[in-house]
Amino acid sequence: MSRPARVTHASTRAAVLDLVRAAGMISRVGLVNASGLTGGTISTVVRGLIDEGLVAETGHAESTGGKRRVMLQLNHFARYAVGVHLDDARITYVLTNLGGAVVARISRPGSASEDPAAVVARMAREVDALIDSVGVDRDRVLGLGLVSAGSPGFGEDLERATGLPVVLDDDATAAAIGEHWSGGVGATATFAALCMGSGIGAGIVLGGTTYRGPGGQAGGIGHACLDVDGPPCPCGARGCLEVLAGPAAVVAQARANRSLARAAGLGRKGSAPVAADFAAISRAARQGDGRALALLERSARYVAAAARTLANALDLEVLVLTGPSFAIAGSTYLPVLREELDRAFIARGVHPVSVRLSPSAASAPAIGAAAIVLQSELVPRSQGLRLPDDLAAGEPPVFQHAR
Amino acid sequence: MSRPARVTHASTRAAVLDLVRAAGMISRVGLVNASGLTGGTISTVVRGLIDEGLVAETGHAESTGGKRRVMLQLNHFARYAVGVHLDDARITYVLTNLGGAVVARISRPGSASEDPAAVVARMAREVDALIDSVGVDRDRVLGLGLVSAGSPGFGEDLERATGLPVVLDDDATAAAIGEHWSGGVGATATFAALCMGSGIGAGIVLGGTTYRGPGGQAGGIGHACLDVDGPPCPCGARGCLEVLAGPAAVVAQARANRSLARAAGLGRKGSAPVAADFAAISRAARQGDGRALALLERSARYVAAAARTLANALDLEVLVLTGPSFAIAGSTYLPVLREELDRAFIARGVHPVSVRLSPSAASAPAIGAAAIVLQSELVPRSQGLRLPDDLAAGEPPVFQHAR
DNA sequence: TTTCTTTGTTTAGCAACTGAAGAATCTCCG
DNA sequence: CGGAGATTCTTCAGTTGCTAAACAAAGAAA
Structure with missing residues (x-):
């Protein structure tokens, strides 16, 4: 009944391959429904993919009253x-x-x-x-x-x-992109991967398409402002997320607390790498150290506020926590972010934001x-867009009006 | 020399029309260079547009050694x-x-x-x-x-x-979209229109394409968090931009100051509409009232911080201030935002963010x-994307494995 | 069996583009 | 003045990638 809309991917082959990957297992009819292409097109494209060894037929679905569907799967070990x-x-x-x-x-x-x-x-x-x-x-x-x-x-x-x-x-x-490819989020999902390593950054995928920004700098959430009068940041502003709540900030706050630093076994300032001490703080929190937990929860509140700001700005559907630091402390941050987005995400009346911890946060990047x-x-040859300069460059500078 | 890339617009006709509009005046060769299409295609498409009366030939460029280019322009009064x-x-x-x-x-x-x-x-x-x-x-x-x-x-x-x-x-x-269409920003620009009316919102255009988000709620910058411990907001969070710095907040702060309220001629709480009082405060500031100016500048600092957060997240190239409230007080906000983004925009090493006041802010929406x-x-029939549900719906629930 | 449903393939045809040849219009130079 | 060369624009055959529709194949229901 519902007329399937045309998929606006770069190429049909890539779109079909992507659907097979995203679905895990799907039939040709399934592809017809999902892509909006006709059976004939799917038939030809799928034959090509099978010939290349990228896709394989792996069995049959139960009949729905007629011929059984032949199921297709990505040939995972082809490349x-x-x-x-x-x-x-x-x-x-x-x-x-x-x-x-x-x-x-x-x-x-x-x-x-x-x-x-x-x-x-x-x-x-x-x-x-x-x-x-x-x-x-x-x-x-x-x-x-x-x-x-x-x-x-x-x-x-x-x-x-x-x-x-x-x-x-x-x-x-x-x-x-890793989250997207591994299929945890939908093929056309709008989501961000909040990645905490030594700094904090976000990877952005809008409607299934990666967004990098004109300078390749999109996702710079580490310098989201959470306090206009906050502490200064090397970036030139005040109250940036990283300065208030990044791993380095958490570690610095913990080191400043002598007894906590001793209890958690932190290195001296400058001696141990931040990552090691951040892990030590997280371990202490899990083992019941209230001071360590309080520090992490304070950080989580800031991260949650920045995440909400980002989710509101982009109307996100999913937020994935990933990267080495969330691999260590994600379980502390996750509930705080969930609570914040359940309570105050603007579009929550339209759709919720699902917040998840990446199943493989440590190696996700x-x-x-x-x-x-x-x-x-x-996906053969991604089609780049023209630079705006070229437009003007194609035109001679002097005009002669007439009418 | 440089091979022109294919433009990935919805339809060629629309892409060409858009280029004509964006360029103001352009020749067929200019369109070939800008679009990446061949001369033959451009020839045909342009003839169609001229037949429909949407485009007109308006003169000639100077020769570059051969036949002079026939210049094309949008036929502004055709529709x-x-x-x-x-x-x-x-x-x-x-x-x-x-x-x-x-x-x-x-x-x-x-x-x-x-x-x-x-x-x-x-x-x-x-x-x-x-x-x-x-x-x-x-x-x-x-x-x-x-x-x-x-x-x-x-x-x-x-x-x-x-x-x-x-x-x-x-x-x-x-x-x-209005700013984009009127040609103040480039055809493939990445920018946001910060729109202040009674609330604050942002319209987002990424690489020339409007971004609305999956729920149509993108650009919800009014609830950007600028103070995790700030005053509560009806949205459920604390320290939202609108609560700290929106026109209603500025008016409330001014009304709370008796002598300022009298000097600026503000209405009583609830009596006059917010817009009228906001205009009165702005007028007082322009006429040298330091208290009114301080209130507006305080608001501007918050707006600037939120704008920077947005610009960092999306790697914006341009930020346009628009809407009724910026029509009134834009000249106070503009320098504050400029300063903030010149100082602390992360990607400023790659490209600057140009901040402008819309030339027709009051009627921009x-x-x-x-x-x-x-x-x-x-742009005939925008091609919608499939809903993620349909993918799963196309597949029967039970499988029968084989090999 | 026969008939119906559903899946998948094949075919002709169409729309939109490319590539290359050619026509038109201008400059330059002897 | 009259080619020669440069550049712009048009025309047209050919390719590509899709659709629509007929057809073939495989199973269910009777």
Whole structure:
């Protein structure tokens, strides 16, 4: 009855592949309903995907009164991708299959002070080890995604060193794409991945499409203002989320409290990395230390306020908490955010905001980096938009009016 | 040299028309460069637009060594649109031409307490008067856009009463579309229209495409949190922008100051409408009243912080201040916002955020309402996306595995 | 069996675009 | 003045990617 609307994806092939992935298992008729394409088109496209080995027929559904539907599934082990996350002095590597599932994973302390060439050489070695560790054919590895807070610089070198196509991105955006690809959120969902590592950032997906912003800087939620007269931030403003509630702020507050610092076993100021101390505080809170818990809950209140502001601005449907710090302390933050969004999200009358903890928060940015590779290699040639300058440039400067 | 990328607009015709509008004056070759289409396609599409009377050849450019380019322009007076803005007890009507320029405008005090049927009948009368006042042929009026804070309800009735197709939208979104259509910002710009009427909202355009959000509630910046321990807001949260800095808050603060209230000639609490008193405060500030100015600047600091948060989250290029309240007090707010974004916008190293006051802030939502009509009627049939539910619904619930 | 329902494939046809050839119009230069 | 070259614009055959509709295949109901 209801006329299916046309899907406005880049290409039909990619849209269909995406639907198969998102659905997990689906029939051709299911694809017709979900895509708005006709049976004929789906038939042809699916045959192509099967020929390429990306999709396989995996059985039959029960009959609904006629011929049984042939079920299709992503051929998860047809291709692989490598994802690398450079965090604060830690490098996480994952090898994922087409479905975004982790096939192999290693994590090494990062070398903050080494020169770039050495880092690249070392990363290439460790990527080789990662791929070899599960005996995956290198021809089936589509590429390598490299992400960090504010995307990294040495992509071309790494491309040469590994022989794999390299894509770069920001870690929060990667985490969002990873969530999207792994299918936890709907294919056309509008959501943000709130990613807390050493800083706080958000990856944004609007109606199923990643939003990076014209300067690639979208999702800069770490400097959301939560107190116009608050403490100054290196960014030039006052009362930014990171300064009030970021992991570094929480750790600093805990270190300032002598007895808490001793009880939780914190390092001295400057000695231990922030991540280690943040983990120690979280551990203390879980073991019943009220002071530690209070600090985390205070941070959570700020994060919740920023999350609500973001959800209100973008009319979000889902908010996923991810990244190393939420992997450690997510269970403390989650209820606070849920409560805040249930109580005061403006559009809650229209639809709720579902707040979740990523099932693989610690390696989510790395998994997302791999997902970006999957997306960029399987969705052929993303169509870029023109730069506004070119418009003017195409026109000679002088006109001669007439009528 | 540089291969032009394909424009991913809904239809080519609309994309070309939009380029003509955005450029003001452009040749076919200019369109080829700007759109990435071939000369042949442009030739055909432009002929169609000329046949429909939407575009006209208006002269020649100087030669660049060969045949001179024939310049094309939007035929501004080929079609018209009506825009209606229902604000707090005030209705603004505009009739615009294809370029979004106002051809006729009337503004009437709104009847807050009348029943809907009477309001519709009255609006239909006033729209008729608007169109007749400039003697425009009704066949050339494409439709009517009706906007208010949180879109209005009686579209169908108004459609019957006026005989014009009616589109509804939220006032801030309309204002953003109006700015976009009038060409002040680039065709593919990422920007927000900060719209202050009785409340505060933002209309969001990302890369040239209007973003409304899955529930149509995007841009809810009025409830951005600027103080987690601030005064409570009807929305359920604390420290929301509107409560701290909205026109109603400014007026309340001014009324609480007896001598200021007397000096500025404010109405008693509840007696005068907020808009009138806000205007009175702004007038007092302009005439040198330090207390009034301090109140407005305090409000501006909050608005600036919220604007910065939004700009950081979305990586905005432009921020336009618009709506009735900014029409009155924009000159006080503008420098505060500029300073804040110059100082602390995260991506300022990549690109600046340009902050401007809309040249027609008072009627911007109404003009935008008309622009929505232009867009929806000239860009044939916007392609909706599928609802996520339909995907699951297309699949029978029980599977039978096989291999 | 026969008949009906549902799924999936094939085919012709259409709409929109590209690519390449050609016509038109201008400048420049001998 | 009259080519030669440059540039703009048009025309048209050919490709692509889709739809609509007929058809074939597989099962349920009778």
